[in-house]
Amino acid sequence: MRNTNKKLIFKCIKDNLNLSKRIIAEKLGLSTTTVATVINELESDGKIKTCGTAKSTGGRKSLLYEVNPAAGYATGIDIQVDRIIFVLLDFAGNLVSTKEIPLTDKSEWVVATVLNDVIPEFAQENKISMDEILGIGLGVPGIVNERSGVIDFAPNLEWENVNLRSLLKCQAPIVVENEANAAALGEKGFGVGRNVSDMIYVSVGMGVGCGIIIENRLFSGTSFNAGEFGHMTVEYDGPACKCGKRGCWEVFASNKAALNRYKEKSGLALKDFDEFVQRLIAGEELALAVADDIVKYLGIGIGNIVNGLNPQMVVLGGKLTEAKEVIYDKILQQIKCFTLSKSLTELEIQFSALNSKASAMGVAGIVLDQAVEGL
Ligand SMILES: [Zn+2]
Helix, strand or coil: CHHHHHHHHHHHHHHCCCEEHHHHHHHHCCCHHHHHHHHHHHHHCCCEEEEEEEECCCCCEEEEEEECHHHCEEEEEEECCCEEEEEEEECCCCEEEEEEEECCCCCHHHHHHHHHHHHHHHHHHCCCCHHHEEEEEEEECCEECCCCCCEEEECCCCEEEECHHHHCCCCCCEEEEEHHHHHHHHHHHHCCCCCCCCEEEEEECCCEEEEEEECCEECCCCCCCCCCHHHCECCCCCCECCCCCECEHHHHHCHHHHHHHHHHHHCCCCCCHHHHHHHHHCCCHHHHHHHHHHHHHHHHHHHHHHHHHCCCEEEEECHHHHHHHHHHHHHHHHHHHHCCHHHHCCCEEEECCCHHHHHHHHHHHHHHHHHHHCC
């Protein structure tokens, strides 16, 4: 009971600005004595601190509280196919620092060596000792067994049954999560989804993956494989997909699909998806035509998802969103074409607010949540 109250009171202080003991007691329906005892404990543990005073009704000044940002830090790491993104969050969830390093060799041994070097280096650059790191969150583009932390399968990294956690030298607890799930949690905790309870994050990259938030919680599925909408069939006799089926959504809507389509239409192989986005932003006719195809399929897939789950918000993430000025109206129009009108009425379509940091912030957020659970 005491621990439950402690977590409740801490979360209340975290979610609201400048609260006094009396207001906290009122908000949570607890006695002021209980609140005062817990607050003393949290304060002497250094988890919260005072942040000024407010006049109470009797004219006496009451102390206000906030989370102590220096009570610990979380490192979030997003392992992408060609780069690793690091973020550091303080105990209050503020973004302290970010770092990005290119990845030329994707083998798990090389990735582990890089992480073992960079994790302490990153803390040191921010003048934080490794003792202050509450945990490390890892986001990976693959299927993760959330219980064991083992990455069952990450096709774009060419990883199978990789226990990255066991390869890291770090003493702090390590959590591993799928990148789209992590990005969904990132947007929910720190981005556009903060005030939304039902949300789908659609990660458009070399594949298409989704993170599903239902009633404020991540939905992982029985085999931790929920959100693989990239492999829903949109054309039953369509082109082969790397999953072994044909006509999957990501064959038509991913960045890879855009590059293939561009090559089909022009005979020209672009260097990478960045180049496609640049051409799109510059208004190149061919890139615009390819984007129309891609956006149509994004609309089909998102429409199907929305019809099935009726979320409040769909958040689109990935490099394509850098061209949001060009594609926003088109995508909205396509989603409308394929979505039941009843599900459209309260649906909000957003682009990721955290962009390339969404997954890293999401996994760092898991670390912070676990620290609160352990209070
Ligand atoms: Zn597939």
